[in-house]
Amino acid sequence: MWLTKSSVGRKLIMSISGLFLILFLTFHMSMNLVAIISDEAYNGVCAFLGSNWYAVAGTAVLAAGVFVHFAFAIMLTLQNRRARGEQRYAVTENQPKVEWASQNMFVLGAIVILGLAVHLSHFWAHMMLPELVGSEELLLSDGVKTYAATDGAGLISYTFKNPVNVVIYVLWLCALWFHLTHGMWSAMQTLGANNNTWMPRWKMISNIFATVVCFGFIAVVIYGAIA
Amino acid sequence: MEKNINITLKVWRQRGPQEKGAFETHQLENISTESSFLEMLDVLNEKLVKGGQEPVVFDHDCREGICGMCSLYINGHPHGKDTEVTTCQLHMRRFNDGDTITIEPWRSAAFPVIRDLMVDRSAYDKIMQAGGYTSVNTGGIPDANAIPIPKTIADEAMDAASCIGCGACVAACKNGSAMLFVSAKVSQLALLPQGKVEAAKRVKAMIAKMDELGFGNCTNTRACEAECPKGVSISNIARLNREFICAKLKD
Numbered sequence: 406m407w408l409t410k411s412s413v414g415r416k417l418i419m420s421i422s423g424l425f426l427i428l429f430l431t432f433h434m435s436m437n438l439v440a441i442i443s444d445e446a447y448n449g450v451c452a453f454l455g456s457n458w459y460a461v462a463g464t465a466v467l468a469a470g471v472f473v474h475f476a477f478a479i480m481l482t483l484q485n486r487r488a489r490g491e492q493r494y495a496v497t498e499n500q501p502k503v504e505w506a507s508q509n510m511f512v513l514g515a516i517v518i519l520g521l522a523v524h525l526s527h528f529w530a531h532m533m534l535p536e537l538v539g540s541e542e543l544l545l546s547d548g549v550k551t552y553a554a555t556d557g558a559g560l561i562s563y564t565f566k567n568p569v570n571v572v573i574y575v576l577w578l579c580a581l582w583f584h585l586t587h588g589m590w591s592a593m594q595t596l597g598a599n600n601n602t603w604m605p606r607w608k609m610i611s612n613i614f615a616t617v618v619c620f621g622f623i624a625v626v627i628y629g630a631i632a
Numbered sequence: 633m634e635k636n637i638n639i640t641l642k643v644w645r646q647r648g649p650q651e652k653g654a655f656e657t658h659q660l661e662n663i664s665t666e667s668s669f670l671e672m673l674d675v676l677n678e679k680l681v682k683g684g685q686e687p688v689v690f691d692h693d694c695r696e697g698i699c700g701m702c703s704l705y706i707n708g709h710p711h712g713k714d715t716e717v718t719t720c721q722l723h724m725r726r727f728n729d730g731d732t733i734t735i736e737p738w739r740s741a742a743f744p745v746i747r748d749l750m751v752d753r754s755a756y757d758k759i760m761q762a763g764g765y766t767s768v769n770t771g772g773i774p775d776a777n778a779i780p781i782p783k784t785i786a787d788e789a790m791d792a793a794s795c796i797g798c799g800a801c802v803a804a805c806k807n808g809s810a811m812l813f814v815s816a817k818v819s820q821l822a823l824l825p826q827g828k829v830e831a832a833k834r835v836k837a838m839i840a841k842m843d844e845l846g847f848g849n850c851t852n853t854r855a856c857e858a859e860c861p862k863g864v865s866i867s868n869i870a871r872l873n874r875e876f877i878c879a880k881l882k883d
Contacts, residue, residue, distance in 0.1 A: 597874025
């Protein structure tokens with residue numbers, strides 16, 4: 406299969422799975438913004454998704470997307486280290502034209518995955534998971550009240566009351582910003598949808614998109630912390 | 633303004649592909665800033681030979697930046713820090729009195745060291761043999777205007793064809809990827825009507841050979857483009873990806 410056997414094919418898988426995850430991030434960020442406008446509306450969105458079959462199917466596809474993107478990242482990184490050879494340069498100097506993010510995509514991706522694990526333990530484990538396994542015990546309780554599986558707004562304010570979580574989420578989203586600024590135009594380059602005219606355009610689109618998405622997420626974190 | 637400088641060289645010495653290499657330090661005095669980098673190495677080798685030592689082995693040929701034979705990773709940059717020049721065009725006026733200059737060979741699994749600073753770049757020849765040509769019947773010279781080609785296309789093909797196959801792209805790439813070289817060689821033909829005929833077959837054969845020879849996967853860091861002595865653009869890599877994906881989808 407040329408998709409896994411050739412270098413360009415493997416990169417194509419990275420590119421398409423990455424663009425799929427970008428699409429997901431856009432939806433997720435848009436839905437989060439609802440929490441700033443109205444708690445009831447946000448909980449309505451949570452109830453609409455809940456553990457309905459389409460939300461579960463979507464989550465499964467999403468998990469597969471993350472898995473493919475991460476598995477291929479590991480495979481490509483190992484192959485690339487081998488191609489570089491055992492003997493490393495004694496002296497290296499950074500090129501101003503080479504973006505820092507582009508050379509650290511794996512590390513940034515690993516930070517994003519770690520952040521994702523923390524994020525799932527904060528929200529998914531108290532929302533979709535209790536409904537899936539039918540266990541009331543998994544619902545979050547802070548001693549005063551128990552947060553219902555569809556009370557997303559309540560979970561937001563509970564999570565971000567803790568300043569440690571705010572710092573973790575902001576760092577996580579900064580890593581995501583760097584990952585996206587390189588990842589988005591790089592995906593278009595790998596697809597072959599690039600040339601001298603579109604290169605600066607794609608880079609600008611990537612920077613704007615990454616900034617909008619990350620600021621959208623951070624806005625909800627800050628809102629949860631102060632509201 | 634001509635002046636003489638004293639420099640310290642840290643040169644990679646390695647007796648053979650399987651041997652363990654190490655840096656060797658040499659002091660050079662009164663090096664003219666008018667001399668080229670390779671002339672400075674000639675001075676070093678003369679000194680070594682006179683002292684009864686083995687001269688440093690390095691690749692060079694035309695010494696005017698077009699043959700692609702010279703290499704050398706100088707102070708963390710292939711062909712030195714100067715932009716769009718090869719090592720042979722690098723001059724000692726770019727260095728200061730008292731500088732320490734570290735010289736390493738290209739380091740990539742697909743370019744094994746032959747000796748000292750000389751590496752085996754025949755992997756590039758093998759990629760070219762896999763498809764970097766057009767199968768034409770020789771005959772009379774056709775009229776230059778018989779096949780109209782837009783100026784912009786002709787220019788782009790010419791820019792791609794300026795690749796001298798020196799290997800700086802692989803040397804600069806953290807992934808040891810040869811995509812800039814292969815993309816230039818695919819583009820110079822794929823852009824022109826004469827090359828389009830075999831374009832799909834060519835791109836598949838050249839990528840397959842590139843992967844087989846142990847070059848890495850491109851991650852679009854653009855280090856190759858920044859270090860290329862001929863300024864070959866990574867838009868060629870986008871074209872290579874496009875040509876390859878389209879060719880595979882048609883199969």
